[in-house]
Amino acid sequence: MPTNRDLDRRGLLKVTGASLATVGLAAAGCGGDDGGSGGTNADGPATLRFAWWGGEPRAVKIKKAIALFEKKNPKIKIKPEFTDYQAFWEKFQTQASGGNPPDVFLNSVAFLAKYDKRGVLLDLKSQIDAGNLSLKNFRGGVESAGQVTGGKQVAVPVGANTMSLVIDKKAFAKAGVEPKFGWTWDEYFKTLQTIQDKLKISGDTGYAGIMYLYDLYLRQNGKAFFKDGKLGFTEDDLTQWWSDYYKRVKSGIVADPKKIEQVKPKSGLSAGLAAGEFTWDNFSVRYEGEGDSDYGLAPIPTTDGKDTGQYLGSLMLSISTKCKAQAQAAKFIDFMVHDPEVGKILGYDMGVLATTDQFDAYKPGEEADKAVAEANEGIAAYETAVDKAGVLGKITPHPSGADVVEAAFLRIAGDVANAKQKVPAAVKQFFSEAEAAFQG
Structure with missing residues (x-):
């Protein structure tokens, strides 16, 4: 799937035909006490690189959510990386080709198969089975948007739209x-x-x-x-x-x-x-x-x-296969998509909140900007009506x-x-x- 209203669709898609840009690689991948296999100790110390695209308003909200996560999980540190949509994917292609993608990153359905094919996206089943990441309480079956052919789960929705x-x-x-x-x-x-x-x-x-x-x-x-x-x-x-x-x-x-x-x-x-x-x-x-x-x-x-x-489409969060602290990364994603306080912080910046945990916690009419508040109330009402109409598929x-x-x-x-x-x-x-x- 940006602070979506600020972006022109043609601009969003310019990156799709771009060659790899010459941009510097970011710092080394995450470290932790899990060793190189990913492990299962979701509470162990780790530093995770988290990358996303979007404008400054989104960055402010995500950084507030990160601060809340770090307060509740003091052993895990999150290093934020963000840029606009086009620059994000140009940089990501370079990082992925160099074996150094971010540990956790914002993703879109258009890129799932491409980077799964290249071995960049972690199969999340092990972390779901370990209890570090839950696929419960997603609205309208939107969790399936994070699957590639064959049903492998390589991403988790953070926001949903239709x-x-x-x-x-x-x-x-x-x-x-x-x-x-x-x-x-x-x-x-x-x-x-x-x-x-x-x-x-x-x-x-x-x-x-x-x-x-x-x-x-x-x-x-x-x-x-x-x-x-x-x-x-x-x-x-x-x-x-x-x-x-x-x-x-x-x-x-x-x-x-x-x-x-x-x-x-x-x-x-x-x-x-x-x-x-x-x-x-x-x-x-x-x-x-x-x-x-x-x-x-x-x-x-x-x-x-x-x-x-x-159907409900979405922006999603994925984990890199290069991440050495996969359990902590899974715990971070779980927090970002389920924690009610995070839902209140993010609002509809990345789409209507994907889980009922957050959707029910956030009140879309409470924004200071009256026009935005009314628009968000309309969006919530529309998605609720579509869901009740029983027309949503996968x-x-x-x-x-x-x-x-x-x-x-x-x-x-x-x-x-x-x-x-x-x-x-x-x-x-x-x-x-x-x-x-x-x-x-």
Whole structure:
């Protein structure tokens, strides 16, 4: 899965095609009284390097959580390392290649298979069996997001989110339209037309390159974006998706991508260019700070009037196979995802809190910033409603190269929207780049 609202999706994905940067390696790996095998003494002395990405507000919160952990576990010291998203993964690639990754680090589903394949990620089963790390009390089955093909657990969710439609509530009200659970894609696109007819703005900022949204659409139709280590759909499937999208851009019910580009880093939604935008629900806090309207979360459209294809995705924590104090590292992760006080400290910075221990402890309306408080209350209500609707399934494990595939999907969809490439050629290019990414 940053202080998510501060980051542009294209910027997030620039790293995926990057070569290894020339950056200095960090200090030597963790030490402890467990020896080189990882051991089982979770209370023994150790110093752990913990790395994450994000801005200064996230760093302040995580450092408070670290201080609380060290107070309760005085023999274990945590050395923090943080940077922005792109720099994090460039540095991590170099560290991993040099055999010196951080001991504990923030991770994402797009990178699990890649670094598991390279032997970087610790299989957490031994620490779970030893009682140092618990997979209990995770919401909506999100713990499965930390698994690679075969069910091996290589990461533990620290925050969870799901795809949503963020809407300009004033615009929808003026147009006389209301999204409801179970509405269909046909109803959604009719809604966009109504918004355009009545308000003279587009209904959607642009959806064709959002890999996770297309994954939901495919899941609604019995497929998935990834399956068995490769793409789970055909060229004909994608041709239909992108062709329909291009027609909607030309008709105006989906925003002109050139205008969307011009207002960046502001969103086309908060800039008033469109009335809705698909994104992860916890990203929605950004709109209250950027725009002048009122924003809310609406359900994902469906194919059959019921199944949205949704699941909880997450940011996660992993342990390096190079860590010499694996028991202490597992204890630290367990603390970060289960301790109620940590939940109160972190809030929704890395997504809606993944465990009920923390979700129930944190009150999202208590932030000093009223807009943020209201947005977080809306996010909590949305995830609760989605869970109660019974539509949540399990995320499909992403193969090695998924990060590169996601970047290609976004980029090539942009070429289609801007008429830089015709759909048939764009589809063939995407499938070719995806195949190369899987083999890389």
